[in-house]
Amino acid sequence: MHTKIGRLPVPAAAILAAGMVLAAQTPAPIPPGVQKAFATFSTARLLEHIRLLSSDKFQGRGPGTVGETLSLRYLQDQFREVGLTPGNPDGTYLEKVPLEGxxxxxxxxxxxxxxxxxxxxxxxxxxxxxxxxxxxxxxxxxxxxxxxxxxxxxxxxxxxxxxxxxxxxxxxxxxxxxxxxxxxxxxxxxxxxxxxxxxxxxxxxxxxxxxxxxxxxxxxxxxxxxxxxxxxxxxxxxxxxxxxxxxxxxxxxxxxxxxxxxxxxxxxxxxxxxxxxxxxxxxxxxxxxxxxxxxxxxxREVDSHNVIGKIIGSDPKLRNEYVIYTAHWDHLGMHNGQIFHGADDNGSGVSSLIELARAFRALPTPPRRTLLFLSVTAEEQGLLGSEYYAEHPLYPLARTAADINMDALNVWGPTRDIVSIGMGESTIDRTIAAAARALGRVVRPDPDPGKGFFFRSDHFSFVQHGVPAFDPDSGVDYIGKPAGWGQRIHDQFTANDYHKPTDVIEPDWNLAGLVDDAKLFFLVGYDLANAATMPTWNPGSEFRAARLASLKAARMRSEP
Ligand SMILES: [Zn+2]
Missing domain, CATH: 3.50.30.30 (Glucose Oxidase; domain 1)
Incomplete structure (x- = not known):
């Protein structure tokens, strides 16, 4: 369902001032190929990945622990099974990230x-x-x-x-x-x-x-x-x-x-x-x-790893440009004998990353640009795995169109809305709005822009190097729930479970919302990978200068 501005009982300006982006046009229909890809999404499979990643066996997925060994093995197996090509040009799915403790x-x-x-x-x-x-x-x-x-x-x-x-x-x-x-x-x-x-x-x-x-x-x-x-x-x-x-x-x-x-x-x-x-x-x-x-x-020295797979773009002229999906696999490990399970943070993101790869593989033809699926390490230690990738990129960042980052996603049911942290910064806003419209949903800006969420997950490592990013956050308008319910659930999670041993799968989880959100992340990446040009930062964005510098450096390198 989408709403036309003219039919609203309140003045459109008031709604826009409240920060909601409205569907102003009829959405483009979803192509049959994409519908086929969407049909691969399954709440059961999403839950199974999270169940395993957050199990006691994985011991909270601390970098350099048995949790890393098991997480890397699982991700590589899954990437192989869904048919991703190894993302490291050395023919493997791994990028070594040397850390110092x-x-x-x-x-x-x-x-x-x-x-x-x-x-x-x-x-x-x-x-x-x-x-x-x-x-x-x-x-x-x-x-x-x-x-x-x-x-x-x-x-x-x-x-x-x-x-x-x-x-x-x-x-x-x-x-x-x-x-x-x-x-x-x-x-x-x-x-x-x-x-x-x-x-x-x-x-x-x-x-x-x-x-x-x-x-x-x-x-x-x-x-x-x-x-x-x-x-x-x-x-x-x-x-x-x-x-x-x-x-x-x-x-x-x-x-x-x-x-x-x-x-x-x-x-x-x-x-x-x-x-x-x-x-x-x-x-x-x-x-x-x-x-x-x-x-x-x-x-002490610890060798940790990012995991990367790819789907090579179908257009010979654009396949050396990239759209990256990221989700950190690490969590806080164990402290004082307690396991920090990290089911939502970030079992939910990793699970979605695997299932997005499966969905893209189900398309009759891959998108024009190459897609990268990157699961990074040591996010909880200060975005280290993504910083390492951004400083040692396996594919040039000047030709990386965008990063779509998934971290601690919505596990409480379908919402009408979705939040885009960092809205207002780049032309990706338009792509997100179109995708939301096609799926009958609305996009909201960060309700709390004073808290700096845009700097608090892996996409920011890309942003610092000038790559525009989509950093989605859960909506709050839950279908079939009273007003205020979503905010209450999120606040409870932040107060009781966020970065605590109790971030586990709960009986009241409903992953139908995670499927809806994954469809939206799919469409955003699909559109960015097929568009004629790469997205750009808006004039006045504090991140624009980094992109211009990166593009200039790339031009200088390609000149004699
Ligand atoms: Zn996280």
Whole structure:
């Protein structure tokens, strides 16, 4: 069912302002070949993949564990069975991803602040978490603390918190998220400049002695427990020859309480300085406090793997261009004897990836461009498998039309709507809207653009290299359920099961919605793979420059 704007009882402008994209034209009929492909989707088979991947045997699919061995074997078997060609030009389905595990021992970690005669030593875990990304057995650092606002230098938004101050050798204290300089339907958007990854990268570029991000639940998008859980225990990083020595000597989060104490010690008021940081004329504020940190690491090397298969495009002129489907196979493994099953995150995505491959193989003729099916490792460790692929692409990224990423999909039944995170950024919006229309569904933008979901899964590794992406999220308008039911179910999952051992298959799961969503992901990829031209970033998108640079570099390489 689709709705015409003119027939709505409320003014179309009001609906559009509420952010819903409406079907304005009659949808194109679904071609018989695609209907044949759709007929392969089966809720039973989708459930079987998830059941196996989330079983105790797979031990939570931690990289470098028995869970990796079993996951890789299963994915390769499935890719072979559905008839995918090995995606690595070396004739295999695997891409090796060398990782380095870094475990910072909390017992021997020290963080101390001194000012005048006073000393303040916050407690690891309760008050702060700290680590070094440098692959070294020991790290020590010392420097004067400087409050640097949001720690952002963003020419695109005419924002610079540093104002040319020399911050070499200083320890930066910065806020999470970004000031209100970008909006979507009246809501503040978190840009890449708001993400903690950017802030630590920027601190390193400035030659800082370290960087402390002040955690606040609202702007971060998650509570301190998530920060604590994510930054204790072993951390993985991509192995590299310079041992991450280009990173700052240490990186840390501190709680809001700790920040208040620290600022009080400096004779300053945190709230006042936080308010000052909302303004373009903000200048860095030296706190008159010295910070000192000491970290001892246990290190180990782990070879993990991405799994990749392909369907070669049917058009000789376009088959050296690519559309990628991604879904991370890894999850959190085991902690303290408990298995983190990751049934939804991301058994649901991997299962859909296999079944999309099967569906595409059922087409009488493959799409014109080549399709890649990529299941990446170490997403939960900071998008490492996809970052590795983007830095060592098996097919040129300048000729990669788009990435369609599936992570923690809808398992609670059919919805009328689907959410497109990152809507408004590229021409893929039109492809998604057309696919939704053809299937009688509607697309909504991210209802919470301030939480930075666009930066929190594997498609972002592609986006950073300029490849446009579709990052779908579950709809909330469940067919046959009362209003508010969908949001409640999602909120319950986030509160009780997300990144917890209880992310398991539940008796009330209904994968009919997963089939509907898979059809939509199929149509989007099918259209992108058949279109005359590759999609582009919209003017004004913060990601456009990366694509232009990538295309330019590719042109230079092909010229003598
Ligand atoms: Zn995930």
């Amino acid at each position: 870094i475990y910072a021992d909390p017992k021997s970690m020290r963080l101390t602040f001194t000012a005048g005669g006073q000393t303040f030593s916050p407690r690891f875990g309760d008050d702060y978490v700290a680590w070094t990304k440098r692959i070294v057995p020991e790290a020590a650092s010392r420097g004067e603390l400087v409050f640097a606002g949001y720690g952002i230098d963003a020419p695109a938004f005419r924002w610079n918190d540093f104002k040319g101050a020399n911050l070499k050798g200083k320890i930066l204290v910065v806020l999470v998220n970004n000031p209100p300089f970008k909006f979507l339907a009246g809501k503040k958007v978190m840009t890449y400049y708001g993400r903690w990854t950017y802030k630590f990268e920027e601190a390193a570029r400035l030659g800082a002695a370290g960087c402390l991000i002040v955690h606040e639940t609202g702007p971060a998008g998650y509570p301190w427990a998530v920060v604590h859980g994510s930054w204790t225990g072993e951390q993985f990083t991509l192995a590299n020859l310079n041992k991450n020595m280009n990173r700052a000597p240490f990186e840390a989060w501190i709680t809001h309480d700790t920040a208040e104490k620290l600022f009080r010690m400096a004779g300053k008021n945190f709230d006042q300085l936080e308010a000052a940081a909302q303004r373009r004329d903000f200048h860095p504020v030296p706190l008159g406090v010295t910070g000192q940190v000491e970290i001892h690491n246990a290190l």
